[in-house]
Amino acid sequence: MTHAVIERVETLIVDLPTIRPHKLAMHTLQQQTLVIIRVRCSDGVEGIGESTTIGGLAYGYESPESIKQNIDAHLAPALKGMEAGNINAAMLKLDKIAKGNTFAKSGLESALLDAQGKRLGLAVSELLGGRVRDSLEVAWTLASGDTARDIAEAEQMLDIRRHRIFKLKIGANPVDQDLTHVIAIKKALGDRASVRVDVNQYWNESQALRACRILGDNGVDLIEQPIARTNRSGQVRLNQSSPAPIMADESIESVEDALSLVIDGAASVFALKIAKNGGPRAVLRTAQIAEAAGVALYGGTMLEGAIGTLASAHAFITLNQLTWATELFGPLLLTEEIVTEPPVYRDFQLHVPRTPGLGLALDEERLRRFARR
Ligand SMILES: O=C(O)C[C@H]1C=CC(=O)O1
Numbered sequence: 001m002t003h004a005v006i007e008r009v010e011t012l013i014v015d016l017p018t019i020r021p022h023k024l025a026m027h028t029l030q031q032q033t034l035v036i037i038r039v040r041c042s043d044g045v046e047g048i049g050e051s052t053t054i055g056g057l058a059y060g061y062e063s064p065e066s067i068k069q070n071i072d073a074h075l076a077p078a079l080k081g082m083e084a085g086n087i088n089a090a091m092l093k094l095d096k097i098a099k100g101n102t103f104a105k106s107g108l109e110s111a112l113l114d115a116q117g118k119r120l121g122l123a124v125s126e127l128l129g130g131r132v133r134d135s136l137e138v139a140w141t142l143a144s145g146d147t148a149r150d151i152a153e154a155e156q157m158l159d160i161r162r163h164r165i166f167k168l169k170i171g172a173n174p175v176d177q178d179l180t181h182v183i184a185i186k187k188a189l190g191d192r193a194s195v196r197v198d199v200n201q202y203w204n205e206s207q208a209l210r211a212c213r214i215l216g217d218n219g220v221d222l223i224e225q226p227i228a229r230t231n232r233s234g235q236v237r238l239n240q241s242s243p244a245p246i247m248a249d250e251s252i253e254s255v256e257d258a259l260s261l262v263i264d265g266a267a268s269v270f271a272l273k274i275a276k277n278g279g280p281r282a283v284l285r286t287a288q289i290a291e292a293a294g295v296a297l298y299g300g301t302m303l304e305g306a307i308g309t310l311a312s313a314h315a316f317i318t319l320n321q322l323t324w325a326t327e328l329f330g331p332l333l334l335t336e337e338i339v340t341e342p343p344v345y346r347d348f349q350l351h352v353p354r355t356p357g358l359g360l361a362l363d364e365e366r367l368r369r370f371a372r373r
C-alpha cells in the first residue's frame with residue numbers, strides 16, 4: 001500500500017454573527033472570525049481544522065489574518081508532499097520551521113487527525129488512545145454587560161437544562177462594580193449553579209488580593225487568570241492566599257508554560273486550550289503535566305465554531321479527570337453554522353460523535369456565503 005501524501009492546504013477566513021455582543025475585558029465580540037483549514041490528501045481524503053482566536057490581536061499574538069498568512073506562506077508549503085498519516089513527523093516539521101504559532105499549528109494538527117480518522121474509520125478520540133466518556137459538561141459565559149440580563153440568561157439556561165455552570169467575564173469595570181455584579185448573580189442563582197469569574201489578567205496583585213478573598217467568601221467557585229501572565233510571583237502568592245482556586249488561562253501559551261507553572265506552584269487549575277498548545281495532541285501533553293502534578297483540569301475554548309470545538313472535545317474526552325468540566329459552548333454563541341450537522345448539546349452536556357474523524361462535514365454553500373473575500 002502506498003502512503004497518502006498531503007497535496008494541498010487551503011485556508012479560509014469566515015466571519016459569523018453572534019447571538020448578542022459578548023463582552024470580555026479586552027474586547028467586545030460583535031461577531032466571531034474563524035480560520036477554516038482544509039487539508040487535501042492524495043488518497044482523496046480531506047481533513048478539516050479550525051484556528052480561531054478572539055478579538056483580532058486583542059487576546060493573543062496571532063490574528064485570523066496572520067494565522068492564514070503564516071499557514072499559506074510557511075506551514076502549508078512545509079507539509080506539502082509529507083505522509084498524511086504520520087502526524088508525528090508533520091508536527092515535528094512544523095515545530096522545526098516555525099516558533100510558536102500554536103493557533104495555526106492547532107488547526108493543522110486537527111485537520112491531519114480528522115483526515116487520518118476518516119481514512120481509518122476511527123473517531124479522533126480513538127486515534128488519541130480512546131475515550132473514557134462520551135459527553136462533556138459545558139459551562140456558559142454570561143457576558144452581556146448587564147447584571148439583570150445575565151441573570152435572566154442564566155435562568156433560561158437552567159430551565160432548558162443546557163448549562164448549570166456560569167463563567168462571568170469581569171475586569172473591564174472598577175473592581176467594586178464588578179464584585180457587586182458577580183455577587184448579585186451568585187445570590188440570584190444560589191446553589192442551583194456554579195458561578196466562576198474570568199478576569200483576563202485585568203487586575204494587579206493589590207486589587208486581586210482583596211477581590212479574590214471577597215469572591216471566595218461569596219460562593220464563587222473558581223477565579224480565572226486574575227492578574228497578568230507576566231507577573232509570575234504574584235500568581236504564586238495569589239494561589240496561596242485565595243480562598244477560591246486560581247485557574248491559569250493566559251499563563252499557558254505552550255506545553256512548556258504548563259510545566260513552569262507547576263514548578264512554581266502558580267495555579268491549582270489549568271484551562272486546557274488546543275489553540276494555546278498547538279493542537280489536540282499537544283494539549284494532552286499539558287494535561288499530563290497537570291495530572292502528574294495534581295493540578296486540576298478545565299476544558300477551555302477560544303470561542304471556536306463547531307470544528308475547533310469538536311477537535312477540543314475529542315481530546316478532552318480521553319482525560320481521566322476534568323474536575324472543572326468544560327466551556328465548549330462556542331457554536332452556541334454563533335447564529336450561523338458552516339457544517340451540515342451542528343454539535344449536539346443536551347442535558348448540560350456536549351455529546352461527542354463516534355463517527356470517523358471529528359464527525360463533521362462542511363456545508364459548502366454556507367461556507368461560501370460567510371467566507372471573507
Ligand atoms: O477564557 C477566555 O479568556 C476566552 C473565552 C472563553 C470563554 C469566553 O467567554 O471567552
Ligand SMILES: [Mn+2]
Pocket residue numbers: 198200224225249250
Ligand atoms: Mn480565560
